[in-house]
Amino acid sequence: MLHESVFRTVDLPVGGRFEAWAELLGKTHAPMGLSPIPLSAADRPDHPPADYHAHQRLIALGDVTIWPATFDPIVFRRTPKLIRQSDPENFHLSLLLRGEGAATWGRQQVAYGAQDFHVNCTSMAYEILTGTEPVTTVGIEIPRSLVALPARHADQVIGSRLSGREGVGTLLAQFLMQLAADTTPYRPSDAPRLGTVVADLVTALFAHAVDAEPRLTPEAHGRTLLLNVKAFIRRHLGDPELTPTTIAAAHHISRSYLHRLFQAEGLTVGAYVRDQRLRNAYRDLTDPDPVLRATPVHAIGARWGFPRAAEFSRAFRTAYGVPPSELRRGVTSSRVAGSGRVAK
Structure with a gap:
């Protein structure tokens, strides 16, 4: 701290x-x-x-x-x-x-x-x-x-x-x-x-x-550019065409330079994009908001850049150990059980 x-x-x-x-x-x-x-x-x-x-x-x-x-x-x-x-x-x-x-x-x-x-x-x-x-x-x-x-x-x-x-x-x-x-x-x-x-x-x-x-300094330029790139990625996570090529082109740099920016932090471009997409999907799947709870799992995946449900399920399970549908069922069941205990 x-x-x-x-x-x-x-x-x-x-x-x-x-x-x-x-x-x-x-x-x-x-x-x-x-x-x-x-x-x-x-x-x-x-x-x-x-x-x-x-x-x-x-x-x-x-x-x-x-x-x-x-x-x-x-x-x-x-x-x-x-x-x-x-x-x-x-x-x-x-x-x-x-x-x-x-x-x-x-x-x-x-x-x-x-x-x-x-x-x-x-x-x-x-x-x-x-x-x-x-x-x-x-x-x-x-x-x-x-x-x-x-x-x-x-x-x-x-x-x-x-x-x-x-x-x-x-x-x-x-x-x-x-x-x-x-x-x-x-x-x-x-x-x-x-x-x-x-x-x-x-x-x-x-x-x-x-x-x-x-x-x-060149290092300072790189740090500022990387922050800018990350902000761009977070704004465009729902675009399934968000790739290293499109990201580099949007910032007028080469793909190799883009990869070097992320390598300085021990990351890859693809891993950062996937991680941000999955984090947002996880947040939506566990959100108690009624509109989000009524949104199909595959639609939440598509919202965050996974247009194919099978691909979304595989990536989510790899990251969190459970499929997205199972996570949602578990969260919903916990809330229902909690509500029942309070009612007693």
């Missing part, structure tokens, strides 16, 4: 929750000032709320830090005084998953919503305020030196709203959400490598935003 530190206001007395979170963020390597947002006429902006909810995790990935957080309405301020106090020269990206917000630099302002990335820098003063509802984000703290772009290009992205719904933004957003959802599959030794992947994707996202050529 990766190293994490966790802060939760629910672990603290009600009256001191906001002050505790403000003190925590005021003592970081890039300190910020916090102010509550009044939500009613009874609230005073110069007084902390009687209760406040915030849950923040810090996930260390070498020099890169990921921090998923959920918190009540707030104003973050990075002032010139705080910059003079400490400036680690980091970029900060926030992927907004729930809620809304706006950021201000002098006379410039940008609003952002769900699945948007907002970009700022610890060397610049700013003010960020959220809406009137709780906010959920996944933040990235990354040293400027790890973004492999000339400074004049990287700085153009500061203050931008970048989409997490398309292109490289989608790859980065999916990577962050998967990592934030569960860090248990990873060992501490994986942390620096995961941080390198984040740095590569941030560089690619910035380069796309300013139409610049990233100065990535």
Whole structure:
């Protein structure tokens, strides 16, 4: 499991929750000032709320830090005084998953919503305020030196709203959400490598935003391309014509280079496609949703790229030890038996 530190206001007395979170963020390597947002006429902006909810995790990935957080309405301020106090020269990206917000630099302002990335820098003063509802984000703290772009290009992205719904933004957003959802599959030794992947994707996202050529190493290009290829495969699993040839052609690379990308992870292209298809079929076969339970087994196989029922059954049995129809019967029987016990 990766190293994490966790802060939760629910672990603290009600009256001191906001002050505790403000003190925590005021003592970081890039300190910020916090102010509550009044939500009613009874609230005073110069007084902390009687209760406040915030849950923040810090996930260390070498020099890169990921921090998923959920918190009540707030104003973050990075002032010139705080910059003079400490400036680690980091970029900060926030992927907004729930809620809304706006950021201000002098006379410039940008609003952002769900699945948007907002970009700022610890060397610049700013003010960020959220809406009137709780906010959920996944933040990235990354040293400027790890973004492999000339400074004049990287700085153009500061203050931008970048989409997490398309292109490289989608790859980065999916990577962050998967990592934030569960860090248990990873060992501490994986942390620096995961941080390198984040740095590569941030560089690619910035380069796309300013139409610049990233100065990535061949290894970094390969890692980013492989993530892109895997995302393409997951989007097209239902296509029975999804083959190494069509995958390579869609990414303008040779089949031999495509195979080398997967070999670097100890995989083959065919095995990865088959594994993803079977995982999705397994999920549908065990899903309690009435529509999926009424869908014939062979139709679920066809949905995930197995147009021939016999081929689907063989592949599924090899992977999971039972035919798909038998798995479904077993799951259904267990649910019926469980319901009977509850009824008693």
